[in-house]
Amino acid sequence: MSNSKLYQKACEFMPGGVNSPARAFGGVGGEPVFIKRGEGCRMFDSDNKSYIDYVLSWGPLVLGHAHPHVVDAIHETAQNGTSFGAPTELETQLAELLVSQFKSIDMIRFVNSGTEATMSALRLARAHTGRAKIIKFAGNYHGHADMLLAQAGSSLATLSQSASAGVSENAVADTLIAPYNNLEAVKNLFENNRQQIAGIIVEPIAGNMGLVLPESEFLPGLRKLCDEHGALLIIDEVMTGFRAALPGAQTLYDVKPDITCLGKVIGGGLPVAAYGGRREVMHQVSPLGSMCQAGTLSGNPLGMASGLATLKGWLRENVFDNAAKRAEQLILGIREIAHSKGVLIQSAHVGTMFGFYFLKEPGQVKNFADAQRLVDTERYAKFFHAMLDQGYYFAPSAFEAGFVSAMHQPEDIAKTLKAIDKALA
Numbered sequence: 544m545s546n547s548k549l550y551q552k553a554c555e556f557m558p559g560g561v562n563s564p565a566r567a568f569g570g571v572g573g574e575p576v577f578i579k580r581g582e583g584c585r586m587f588d589s590d591n592k593s594y595i596d597y598v599l600s601w602g603p604l605v606l607g608h609a610h611p612h613v614v615d616a617i618h619e620t621a622q623n624g625t626s627f628g629a630p631t632e633l634e635t636q637l638a639e640l641l642v643s644q645f646k647s648i649d650m651i652r653f654v655n656s657g658t659e660a661t662m663s664a665l666r667l668a669r670a671h672t673g674r675a676k677i678i679k680f681a682g683n684y685h686g687h688a689d690m691l692l693a694q695a696g697s698s699l700a701t702l703s704q705s706a707s708a709g710v711s712e713n714a715v716a717d718t719l720i721a722p723y724n725n726l727e728a729v730k731n732l733f734e735n736n737r738q739q740i741a742g743i744i745v746e747p748i749a750g751n752m753g754l755v756l757p758e759s760e761f762l763p764g765l766r767k768l769c770d771e772h773g774a775l776l777i778i779d780e781v782m783t784g785f786r787a788a789l790p791g792a793q794t795l796y797d798v799k800p801d802i803t804c805l806g807k808v809i810g811g812g813l814p815v816a817a818y819g820g821r822r823e824v825m826h827q828v829s830p831l832g833s834m835c836q837a838g839t840l841s842g843n844p845l846g847m848a849s850g851l852a853t854l855k856g857w858l859r860e861n862v863f864d865n866a867a868k869r870a871e872q873l874i875l876g877i878r879e880i881a882h883s884k885g886v887l888i889q890s891a892h893v894g895t896m897f898g899f900y901f902l903k904e905p906g907q908v909k910n911f912a913d914a915q916r917l918v919d920t921e922r923y924a925k926f927f928h929a930m931l932d933q934g935y936y937f938a939p940s941a942f943e944a945g946f947v948s949a950m951h952q953p954e955d956i957a958k959t960l961k962a963i964d965k966a967l968a
């Protein structure tokens with residue numbers, strides 16, 4: 544069946560024809576392509592068109608599509624059964640690997656999605672401190688748990704409103720919102736809510752409003768404020784873990800969280816996520832402690848095998864660094880092309896993540912309000928379709944980070960840059 548027919552049929556049975564909204568191309572218009580298979584840095588759709596993929600399942604596929612080591616690991620594991628609801632050695636192996644990578648993590652709990660990881664991390668911060676309120680940043684995305692679907696209300700950084708139908712004002716009453724990169728706002732929140740704030744949750748590099756880097760004093764400043772006020776710092780590395788740096792953005796910016804959330808890469812394309820932290824904090828988690836959190840499929844053997852095979856390949860010498868060079872090559876190229884054509888852009892790359900905005904006017908995006916004001920989403924939509932037509936799959940929204948894998952070769956990037964030159968002509 545063609546992409547178009549598949550899409551029509553999907554729309555009959557699933558809202559918008561998809562199981563996660565960004566896939567529906569709402570941000571760029573047009574119909575989504577339906578993917579049949581992937582190999583290396585490429586995907587093939589139902590019309591047999593091939594694309595060089597810069598979305599990579601929104602981050603996880605650091606070794607590209609259908610890497611033989613990952614596929615073999617899943618296959619071999621599946622032959623012995625797909626789930627037991629009882630402990631397996633694979634869980635300890637992945638846990639040990641992650642704990643050995645992150646200095647801030649002594650113990651870890653596996654869950655099935657980033658949403659679960661952040662939701663549980665907040666519960667843990669509340670259990671540990673006996674306080675209710677949490678601080679999050681506008682434009683940071685932490686999954687779709689109720690209390691994290693809050694947006695800044697009328698007077699920014701004070702009142703929060705629900706950001707979704709079906710999320711009650713009560714559910715976000717304890718969620719305080721501050722602008723990203725604004726320590727002063729966070730300080731004020733602490734001062735106006737003394738002894739009430741359980742923790743701060745933050746994307747150490749914002750990757751869900753495009754790619755926005757933290758200013759140098761931002762993350763250390765959050766750490767300091769948490770220490771002064773007895774709150775926990777939760778760093779959400781679901782996207783940045785094993786992407787921005789090895790093992791994560793917290794290493795890059797030398798800041799030690801109390802709780803880290805992981806996801807995406809650690810499952811290598813299967814539904815695996817985790818939260819972990821200091822031993823004393825993790826001892827609060829059931830069955831050791833009184834904080835309830837469970838999961839029928841948590842630590843699933845297929846996910847553990849996929850995560851282990853993916854990380855083993857990714858952590859081999861120079862693999863990450865070479866991929867990071869590809870991200871740099873892409874962004875330097877884009878800058879040059881945009882400059883030569885007089886197109887206003889803001890761009891960044893960090894490790895194997897990259898991002899670029901087309902701007903409506905000169906300015907710099909440092910937070911969500913800037914992004915909403917400055918970013919030219921129409922221009923991005925045109926760019927997106929011009930690239931899709933030529934066989935390059937970028938994120939179907941102007942407010943997403945992009946990714947490269949170990950399978951993207953310098954020639955692939957060079958070809959992509961030629962196509963970008965054409966798209967911006």
Ligand SMILES: *Cc1c(COP(=O)(O)O)cnc(C)c1O
Nearest residue numbers: 656657658684685686779781782
């Ligand atoms: C993707 C993402 C999540 C949510 O993960 P899911 O597995 O989609 O639930 C949470 N936090 C960040 C920073 C993410 O990028």
